[in-house]
Amino acid sequence: MRSIVWFRGKDLRVADHGPLAEAVATGEVIPLFVLDPFFFAPERARELPHRMQFLLESLKALEADLARLGSRLLVVPGRSVEVVPRLAARWRADRVLAHRWVEPFGRERDRRVGEALARQGTGFCLFEGETLLPPGSVRNGQGGPFRVFTPFAKAIMARIDLPLIQDLRSKLPPLPKGVTADEVPIPALADLGIDANPGLLRGGEEAARERLRAFLAGPLANYGTDRDRMDRPGTSRLSADLKFGTLSVRAVWQVVAASGQGESARRFLNELLWREFSHHLLWEWPELLEQPFRTGFQAFPWREDEAAWEAWTAGRTGYPVVDAAARQLKAEGFVHNRARMVAASFLAKHLLLDYRRGEAHYMAWLADGDWAANNAGWQWSAGCGCDAQPWFRIFNPTAQGLKFDPDGAYVKRWVPELAGLPAALVHEPWKAPAALRGRLDYPGPIVDHAWARQRFLAVAKGHLGREAP
Structure with missing residues (x-):
């Protein structure tokens, strides 16, 4: 059986990699x-510099790990929907193995790739791995x-019973003879017009694994109390790794x-x-990347105030x-979760600016920018999401x-x-x-906090037609 293992940016590892193990x-x-231009065209890559830096470092590490184990990562430029079927036919692969994506654009890509592969008689198998349980499988x-x-x-x-980890770090078989492609090197940041940021975590x-070991040996012991402390290293810092x-x-x-x-x-x-909840939500309601979960927030009267937006960013x-929070975002590609919630609440409720602008801004700068989790967090803070903070609860940033x-x-x-x-x-x-x-x-x-709070409550009450307690 000849298998193409299609690494796709959310599975940049060797251990516990279902497609690779299979x-x-x-x-x-x-x-x-x-190297799909959807992400790697320089003009697109420059829109997400921190994620691109972490991804490229992780991709280089994967390339080195595969080489150390006896195989080789083939890096090929082009549109995935065209490159994968073409190479599968050229290499006479029996099947293409990959991890499933939750995002609607990833699902559409996979639909098109799967149809093209089926027409030429090549199998296409998607593995779970982005979530603990398959999205869509947890029902009420x-x-x-x-x-x-x-x-x-x-x-x-009640359901979770995870199989043993597939810790595949022994020798891999070499590439089959005759398998060639129009390969290119993994691009450097400079090739994409991106300046390296030394403040980011290493990919x-x-x-x-080092971060996980450090978390287990240190912050985990006090995670229950320290996770909310912005002044302490009390979180795992594993978000980009996930x-x-x-x-x-x-x-x-x-x-x-x-x-x-x-x-x-x-x-x-x-x-x-x-x-997990955020990913299952996006699977069930793909429109969440564009629209609020709560239909009452459709056409919400967000303000246009560029001066306020510039001050916030x-x-x-x-x-x-x-x-x-605004400055940490640009300096580290990361914001402490408590600070994220305060900043998001402030944008939506104090400034009455569309939460989707803040969501997009964070996705542009976060190294750990995850479409499902970022969207769920912003909708939670704005009060328009699934099981969100109620719209009438407004963080006092000073408190x-x-x-x-x-x-x-x-x-x-x-x-x-202020030092x-x-x-x-x-x-x-x-x-x-x-x-x-x-x-x-x-x-x-x-x-003013008190004035802004009352303004938001009045606007939201008028639009939603509900009394605030």
Whole structure:
């Protein structure tokens, strides 16, 4: 059996890789990666510089791992819907093996590839691996998809019985004789017109394993309390690894579940279930990438205010946590989850700007930008998503900062203009004495919290036709 293992950017690893393990078990293996212009055309790649940096580092690491194991990654440019069927015919492959994608554009790509392969008599097999359980397989008592997280999580926990990890790191068979292609090197960032950002996490499977080991040895023990602290390294930092598949989600689940860390481990696994929920939602409702889940939010009267948008993206709103999040996003391609929620709530509810603008902005800059999770997070914060925070609950960015960054360390790192303020003032710099405020190169609040809160409640109540408690 001759199999093409089509690596596609969400499975950049050797361990626990279903398509690769299946190919090795049944015969000849041809590892393939297609440089599709949908992502890799320079003008497209420059729109997502941090994700592209992490992806290219991970792809180079995969190439090295496959070579070390005795095989070779073939990197071929072109449109996937054309390249894969053409190469399958040229190489006389019996089948193409790949991991399934949840996103609607990925599903459409696979439909077209599958039809082209079927016409020429080549098999096409999609493996699960992006989620713990196949999307669409978790149903409620009426046979439909879940719309609320808690019963969804309970249903997952009642079913989850993950098979043993396929830790394939022994020798691989060499490429079959006569298999050639119009290969190109993996592009460097400079080839795409992207400047390297040294502030990003390093990509690749080994770097991912190191992060997982560090999390198990350190932050996991206090994850239940520290995960919300913006001033502490209390999270796993595995989000980009899960996005690009340098670690499989089930491998992470299994080692955390077996860690013996009790409640902290349970809390972390619950976060993996939220990720799972977002992917299952997008599978059931592909339109979520364009439209709010709650139909009442259709045609919501979002404002057009370019000055407010520029202040939010530049980190100059006058609200320290919001501004710290904006600056961390561009500097590290990452934002602490608590800061993400505060910043998203501020954009949608304080500024009344369309959450989809913020969602797209984050996808452009995040290294861990995942379509399903990013969309679910933004819709949750705006109050228009599935099982979202109620629209009438509005984060107070000052109170959030005082609670989850009590000494102001997070803010002072990313908003150095406030580094000289005492902790009691760092989240409320407008309360500093006038002489001190005059020396700060930092704006006052662009909107008053209490006034903005009432404005949003009035607008939302008028549009949704519901009374706010």
